Amino acid sequence: MSIIGKNRILQDYLDEHHNALAARENVDSALLRQGLDKGTVTLLANPAHPDVLPTLIGRPATVKVNANLGTSPFCCDPAVEMDKLRAAEQAGAHAVMDLSTAGDLDEIRTGMIRASRLPLGTVPLYSLAQRCVAEGRDPAGFEPSELLDEIRKQAEQGVDFMTVHCGLTRRGAQLATSGNRLMGIVSRGGSILARWMRDHDAENPLLTHYDEVLDLALAHNVTLSLGDGLRPGAGADAGDAAQWEEVLVLGELTLRARERGVQVMIEGPGHVPLDLVEAQIRSIKQATHDAPLYVLGPLVTDCAPGYDHIAGAIGGALAARSGADFLCYLTPAEHLTLPTREDVWNGVMASLVAAHAAEVSLRRPEAVARDHEISRARKELDWDAVRAAALDPELVERRRGEHKKEKECAMCGKFCAVRMLDE
């Protein structure tokens, strides 16, 4: 396919950063280049994002974690969102998405772009829907040209990746809303587009204008995150006709993007029972020609609101082991309210646990070495080394706080198995 030859910006990034990228991933740079050229790896980096940290998604790069941020109509305090951005960064997220739908969206977005080197993603449709509502229009009362303008503006502002639900067809929307599904459509973008198609009696404008979307993406090296507007929103809906209809279209759109030198990744489920996770991930990867796969969870149960970061970590670990490349976090606030700073922290951590567990299971040398190192440190009751190898050193420090003078931890004390045997 030779994506690199058609994408000047990507080529320049590689010329400049290939050593740093290979070093960060601890992978041969020729292998990364090969993946980028075929489109099985994507490099998140829009040159308009000042000093962006170019970030690779897709094997052989490590599994990455994204944190969703942004205001909502009931919780709109941009300062709080900036604080959450710092928390996500500090916790170890590899990318963030600004999903704001309230307040001055341009200011929030450009503020985040300036404030963080992490690649930033958006859903341009959200901003447009918000503007429509602010102007007294229906959220789906926009012209296709307005959507393209929004994409262009955000690309110029420095957004590194954008969710565009180009694969949602009228047929797909019909399948999802014909009564066969428990939850129908749970994607906000999907819902807006389904409404648009119904109101305009026309096909999805992101699909009919896909070539123009590709032009805009190419001009700024925006990675298109081909959205799953029909992702299952309940375990019972996973793997139904609506979901697959969209996946198949995403597969076609992936090839069209590669033909033009545009980088894409695929968005995946959603709510998926544990026994179907591997089958879903492998099938989606195959149907979308091994494009990098960006999953939301998947949640392996529907009835854990308040603990969806855990339900998502279970599915995420298995998904990443099965081929998913990029985990979108879920926080304890999912399905309930907008996350707090603490929720953001816990969401990133849960996803990092899942990503790391998957990497260990794939015997990635760095992940295995880290697990070895913390075990060695644990055996020697070397708490400084335990802390250093832990995913959350600060938390280790805090929980050890009260008993720092003791050699053993306070769970077993002098009955510590490690100590009793060593003596």
Added chain:
Amino acid sequence: MSIIGKNRILQDYLDEHHNALAARENVDSALLRQGLDKGTVTLLANPAHPDVLPTLIGRPATVKVNANLGTSPFCCDPAVEMDKLRAAEQAGAHAVMDLSTAGDLDEIRTGMIRASRLPLGTVPLYSLAQRCVAEGRDPAGFEPSELLDEIRKQAEQGVDFMTVHCGLTRRGAQLATSGNRLMGIVSRGGSILARWMRDHDAENPLLTHYDEVLDLALAHNVTLSLGDGLRPGAGADAGDAAQWEEVLVLGELTLRARERGVQVMIEGPGHVPLDLVEAQIRSIKQATHDAPLYVLGPLVTDCAPGYDHIAGAIGGALAARSGADFLCYLTPAEHLTLPTREDVWNGVMASLVAAHAAEVSLRRPEAVARDHEISRARKELDWDAVRAAALDPELVERRRGEHKKEKECAMCGKFCAVRMLDE
């Protein structure tokens, strides 16, 4: 084998409670009786435990969750432990273990037995080791008769299940400490017994006196939880010779117990990388003749201290799906300190998420129906029904708190996908 015919207490319980047991599990009572008779199911219920809730472990019974409680030398406040017992019960644990190693152990234990109808488990060796240390002896400086006396006393006090590391042989201890392992022995009981065998130059007293242990268990219908003193304490140690040596002995001991009409379950790992969980669980179940399997986690990574309830939920979900019957919780305090009340709550919840996800993946009708119900409620924005079907209704209530007057949740507000489509 006909365990029931040899176990008078079990027979009496079944005669009295078989309808209630079958109703609680929503399973045919003949099927349960068959499992109990073969030993693939165990009934936790010691008649000396006042008003104990007889609890089934092993398919086709549902997956159960245990919460570990108890004082330690650095954190010894029995009132706090009683409070944690109430938290575990309220959160939905199906059984608890009192692992106290500090304070008046008899008082703590009998207090918990009186305070809760949940089956209570212990590790009699802990109490003995504590007494030894209190008397200036080595923790392993006890006579076998003292250990049998401790088991008898606790059985008479009403303990419903006891961890006894009968499968730990000198050969096993040798394999675990010969330098091939990263972590050696991480079980406290295993560590004490390995020390005892070395100091006395003799085989494990729980193995050499196994017949007497069986007599005591039979007399009170104590379920023997055949402990895994050599469980892997690091992912790198999973599946090594030491672990399997012990599993094979546990398989033999299972048959000897069944021959005598004694109920047993098997304790399993520990730390196991994600890709090995299914193989471990299936192999252990086979080697131990489908005895009920009680697992600790398994933890799918070593480097998540502070988030081990999540690492354990990932492994636990997969384990339960693969055949594990009883999940011992891990709390956020694991590897760091004794859990607080909040840790206990979060540990139970994480295990319930894992157990429920496994049940859904096995298409257990009740679990699937619950996921359907919360999804239906979610689609209708019927928050009362969401709360009622949630694993933690109180948390749903609390997080919804600020925005209760709004129909949508505060994550999407008026851009709610469900609402936008419904309109």
